[in-house]
Amino acid sequence: MLGYLVIGLAFILVALVAGNNLSITAGNIIGSRITSKKLGITIAIFGYIAGFLAEDDFMRHGIFNILPSATNIILTYMFIVAIIIFVISHKLRIPQSLSMTFTFIIIGVALATNVAINYLYIAEIIAFWIASPLIVLYLTKATTKLAKDRTKDMPIWKTINALKYFAIITTFFTAFTLGANTIGLAYSVLPENSITIITFVIAIIVGSVLLSGNELKTISLIIPIRYLNSVITETISLLAVEVATLFGVPLSNTQTYTFALYGAGAGYKNKAIVKRPLIKLIYGWVSMALIGLVIAFILVAI
């Protein structure tokens, strides 16, 4: 019975994540009208599912270092805490980082159950979380400047049209990396079987279609995005997450993409970047993750 409850809660969480992160994956191509909303969401759904099915093992091997196994009751607590945090974020219209939140929840559970944690792996995670956004920011800034120089003599319309096609491709692969890393993270604590996989696939579809509206607005406040820097920010962000996935490290698409946006903005000569949404986002990520750790620890310890 509890097993079904866990699957049900996992369904809800994955649906929330898929919807919550649609602004990062397909926001650009939908917002700039390269595709319709329906087509943008469809591309993202295919990307999520492809990434989840192709690379879910990497996150399982990584998370084994913190929590090799968990009972259904512990899994129930974990997913309930994660869902509560996500619902709050959804109401506040903050794109939430499941990677950070769920990782802290897993750590909270591991601490409460006195599991032998591989602290080297935790150090690796923290190193990735600190280094990746900074690397992404500076890489995006440098690439934006280089790209502008390289494309300035290219034919106007061929360049613009090529960038739009590229944006569609990067949308698919951004969703792919999110499916592999973030959704793969949720799958990593559950039993490996076809029922779980089918549940996750259906949750991705439901969440993407029904739960993506509000978050699109917050991301669009940070900087008005153009085709060239949209392609650059998405590409660098997804590469960072893919590298993290291959190392089995949970890394948030939301964080890498947000810092890439700032890097793109910094690459402009005359910049008008609104810092307040970033501060709001960072505050949201960190506070929610810590709250998740504390609540998970308390629930399991009790």
Place this chain on the structure above:
Amino acid sequence: MSIFNNIIGEENIIKESSKMMDVAKLMNDEAKVIFKNESGSHQKIKEYEELGDTYVLSLLESITSGSISPNLLDDFVKYIDKEDDILDFTSNLVQEFLMYKPIEPEAQQLILKSLNNFSELNEKAIYLLKNMQSTDNRKNLKELHAEIKKVEREGDNIKDRMFKSAYDLNLSYKTFYHIIQLAHYADDILDSFEDASDLLITIVFSLLS
């Protein structure tokens, strides 16, 4: 295929907008004939203006139908409006010309000479703006834009000379007012060319930035 239309949305609109320049050329050629004959009918000009209005409606529909990036929607609408202004001001100019013939021969000479010069400049501006709409080269786009600005400045000089002559000559008030109105309408046409080219270059460079 709708996704393909969205990919080339901005390019399509700009290339479609060159139809307005085709209409502007027809109106300018007709205006030249009217100025040369010192008489004629406004009817054909009006028909061309109405044709331009149908193109405007079609372009505005394409712009708002979803193939244009939302942050450029306003600029696109203003750009189409400016092209429409070129046609409207040409119609006003011809209408004003036909409304009154000065009895002072020196005034009529001044008007004909100035309007012929303006027509030549309009023809040049039409050619330049059409090329801006079809070019795929950034450097070429900037050069054409700079040329349109030069043409507009030449138009300002002709307008200033018309004003000066109007004040210097001993004219009836009706003739004086007629010359001033013609100068303003003719100058408005070239101002609209400049504004349209400013908007076009802004749109293209913001797509590429």
